[in-house]
Amino acid sequence: MDKKFDKFINNFRVLIKDLGLKNSTQREIILKALFHSKAHLSAEELSTLIKKEYDSSIGIATVYRVLSFLEDHKVVSSINIGNANSKAYEINPSDHHxxxxxxxxxxxxxxxxxxxxxxxxxxxxxxxxxxxxxxxxxxxxxxxxxx
Ligand SMILES: [Zn+2]
Ligand SMILES: [Zn+2]
The missing domain is CATH 3.30.1490.190 (Ferric-uptake regulator, C-terminal dimerisarion domain)
Structure with missing residues (x-):
């Protein structure tokens, strides 16, 4: 098991509970894929990665919606990589860069x-x-x- 990710996801579950929400498998798969990718990924890239490596199909609209939720709660952060709608996401880094x-x-x-x-x-x-x-x-x- 990946201790770092376990700790991360446990903290995340506390946040979800505090918000009065239910755990969601899709949300956690998205986080897992992003956490282990060590890259800055667009929603499309993330969706492809999830299909390929996590054998799970999450619609692009859901990926966008979850990412925007995660960004609102400062779990992930994004940067603009060019045109209006192209964003690359990463797990909110603990060290600023x-x-x-x-x-x-x-x-x-x-x-x-x-x-x-x-x-x-x-x-x-x-x-x-x-x-x-x-x-x-x-x-x-x-x-x-x-x-
Ligand atoms: Zn280049
Ligand atoms: Zn970064």
């Missing part, structure tokens, strides 16, 4: 830059804000696509 996205192949890389983090706090402070959160996504063409 930012993203760089290839607009051609939609590859997503993660980065963390302490100087950049500090600068954002400074900018907020200078404007009289206390920084709570930020979204930093760089868009470009990856090394593979540049060739």
């Amino acid at each position: 930012d993203h760089i996205v290839c607009t051609k192949c939609k590859k997503v890389l993660e980065f963390f830059n302490p100087d950049l983090e500090k600068l954002q706090v400074e900018i907020a402070n200078k404007n009289g804000f206390k920084l709570i959160d930020h979204d930093m996504i760089l868009y470009g063409i990856c090394a593979g696509c540049k060739k």
Whole structure:
């Protein structure tokens, strides 16, 4: 058994109970697939992965609905990977990181830059804000696509 995932799913079940909802197998399969993929996946990719590796068919509309529910409750987070409706999802990371996205192949890389983090706090402070959160996504063409 996967201890990390067990812990994660137990915490999730507590949240579901607190919300007065019932456990749902589909919700948990979606979480399991995303948890173990270690990637940033679109709803379509997630649906395909679930069919292939979890031998379970969850309609794309359900995947979207569940992801949006999970995002509202901060269990997953998403980034925009290009056009209006293309989002890539990941389990909400415990350590903060930012993203760089290839607009051609939609590859997503993660980065963390302490100087950049500090600068954002400074900018907020200078404007009289206390920084709570930020979204930093760089868009470009990856090394593979540049060739
Ligand atoms: Zn690329
Ligand atoms: Zn990420």
